[in-house]
Amino acid sequence: MPGTPAMGAFAAAERARLLIRDRPLAAGVSLTVSAGVCDLGRAGDAATLVRLADGALYWAKHNGRDLVCLYSPGTVREISDAERADRLERLRSLEALRALARAVDARDPYTQRHSERVAQLARRIALALGWSELRADALHEAGLVHDVGKIGVPDAILLKPAALDAAEFAQIRRHAELGAQIVADALSPEAASWVRGHHERPDGAGYPDGLAGDAIPEGARILALADAWDAMTTDRPYRRGMAAAAALDECRRCAGSQLWATAVEALEALVAPGGPGAGAQTPGTPGRSPGWIRPVS
Ligand SMILES: [Fe+2]
Numbered sequence: 001m002p003g004t005p006a007m008g009a010f011a012a013a014e015r016a017r018l019l020i021r022d023r024p025l026a027a028g029v030s031l032t033v034s035a036g037v038c039d040l041g042r043a044g045d046a047a048t049l050v051r052l053a054d055g056a057l058y059w060a061k062h063n064g065r066d067l068v069c070l071y072s073p074g075t076v077r078e079i080s081d082a083e084r085a086d087r088l089e090r091l092r093s094l095e096a097l098r099a100l101a102r103a104v105d106a107r108d109p110y111t112q113r114h115s116e117r118v119a120q121l122a123r124r125i126a127l128a129l130g131w132s133e134l135r136a137d138a139l140h141e142a143g144l145v146h147d148v149g150k151i152g153v154p155d156a157i158l159l160k161p162a163a164l165d166a167a168e169f170a171q172i173r174r175h176a177e178l179g180a181q182i183v184a185d186a187l188s189p190e191a192a193s194w195v196r197g198h199h200e201r202p203d204g205a206g207y208p209d210g211l212a213g214d215a216i217p218e219g220a221r222i223l224a225l226a227d228a229w230d231a232m233t234t235d236r237p238y239r240r241g242m243a244a245a246a247a248l249d250e251c252r253r254c255a256g257s258q259l260w261a262t263a264v265e266a267l268e269a270l271v272a273p274g275g276p277g278a279g280a281q282t283p284g285t286p287g288r289s290p291g292w293i294r295p296v297s
Helices: 006-021 046-062 081-107 114-128 135-144 146-151 166-183 188-197 218-233 244-254 260-270
Strands: 035-037 068-070
Touching: 006 035, 006 068, 006 135, 035 046, 046 068, 046 081, 046 114, 081 114, 081 135, 081 146, 081 218, 114 218, 114 260, 135 188, 135 218, 146 166, 166 188, 188 218, 218 244, 244 260
Parallel strands: 035 068
Antiparallel strands: none
């Protein structure tokens, strides 16, 4: 934007961001835009200008996206060209993975936005357990794509209304392992291990590796709880979602066997009356039979 000072560019980017956000492409399909802004007063030359604006862009993407960030040396760290190229590549892979994960969720009308809810809740549980913002963000990313391996499971099995036979169940179980392979290039090895382990159980009866207790990566244990919570509290074809109190009772019952007890305690504090709440959950019918421990959730 020739001749435009930073504040003018910021205002223009902000207008563009709002216009784009508020005009869905189609029903339920909208775009968000993040932007980084800097001017030559700060940068001095063209190459530095691009680098600093890019740093501001990464800050915007890293802090929730759908944001315009004005470069300031106090908030935005300057990054090297190599670092920028690496981040850009990871970001592109991650965007593609997210799209794939959303497509997987959308195959089943009852699991739409499941991964987003799991990611958000997992992040909040992690923060309640004392994780740093950065690590909790990494868990959020892993949560968004935790079920991406279901891309390898045929619809006939994934959406089968009847009970699964052993061979079909084995195919479903492969999604954790396959998902970890798919995300390996976009996420860190630790985050990939969270995806791989999101169906492990503290009692060792989970899959794919049958790990028990502390051998299960902590992020995987948190994802497992967030996943179970979402499966319990959202409506499914065969039952209404459970109310928070009933779901919490079920989590307590499964603490130590299927679910990590420490994370269940953190969740209790999050959803306690007067607490910060467990996010947007569908109100359910109290007292319904659980039936949430499904291999596919
Ligand atoms: Fe899963």
